[in-house]
Amino acid sequence: MYEATFRITGGVAYEEATRGTGATVELWCNDHCDLLYVSKSASDLVRRHIEDQVGITHVVEDGEETIIVTSECLKSRSPDHIESFLARHNCLLMPPIRYENGGKVCRVIAVDSKHLTRFYRDVQSEFTVTVESKREINNHAQTQPLVALGSSIPELSSQQHTALLTAHERGYYRIPRDATTAELADEMDIDRRTFEEHLRRAENKLIEALIEYLFK
Template sequence: MYEATFSIRDESAYAAATAESSATIELWCNDHCDLLHIGDGAEAVIERVRETVGVQAVREQGSEVVVVTADCLRHHEIDDIEGYLHSHGVLLLPPLRYRDGAKVCRLLAVSSDAMTACFHDLVESGHEVHVESKRAISFATGGGPLLAPTDAIPTLTARQREALRLAHGNGYYELPRGTDTETIASEMGVSRRTAEEHLRRAERKVMSFAMQYVT
């Protein structure tokens, strides 16, 4: 079997909301409604969700928000991506993610040829598609989930990923440190305070995830 993650530029309400802010969205569809997990910039997303499908409930914890919608997005918007997946026998694995104005789809196919054909059909139809990851996998056993490398870390915004990548790549976490936040800020084209905020938020998410496995 073959797994890949496609980032597809999208004009849907949820993708548009992430293009307008630093928000990220994870969506689980339940036919009659959607469950959304929103990280950062939730206010703008919630307003867009309220206008599009309505909001049934909101729960907040820190900068993260969980929203139960009043209706399912698929009842209000046509998702032509699913047609391409269906025609090639490619499965969409939940959750569906939105970030930086794109729909991020984790996909599963019986063969790499089916995945490749699906990719080419999307591109030839005018979709802007970026392949974030791809790998051959074996069958899951013992009831274990199919875990992609990208699912083993928390969802970070584009700026948080950039700050963390620059910090790690330039030796910020080495002893002694190989760089400082002023240099990271310069490479990002932002103020030092902004760079430090992106880095702290990214570090907090990564550490919060890692602490689940520290005994």
């Protein structure tokens, strides 16, 4: 098996909402509708786009994210969906689709590396495409997940990523600790409670992913 992560730009959904804003949108397609995790910095722009395109059935405000359930699947209305390219070249999309920095990030797997190459060339005929990463999946044992642990780690928001990295680099996780959350918050130029919220959410996402991976 082979895996590649592609970044697609040029007329993709949520392009304007995420370009230069640091905002992110994670889309989980359920065929009849989509589940989206939208960072607060883009929630209004994305919500208007969704209401215009497919409609909204539910909205849940969850701290720094907005969770949206759509009335229909975006791919039925959007010209940028890649399912037809995937089917044409025997490739599979690994959810979620991530929109950030004015582009669409897709993780794709195939049995033969040639299929990924053909998919890449075909998508290039309509969009601007760059390859962010690629690798061969060597472990096919039935007792192990198809994708490696690294690719099962959840995506963190930019704030969560910075908070976690700052905490690690400044010795917050050492015993005894070399820094307090107040000191780390000052370094990020945010208040302590906001920093702790970012850090807890990052830790929670990582722990949930690791628990599922280690004890499934």
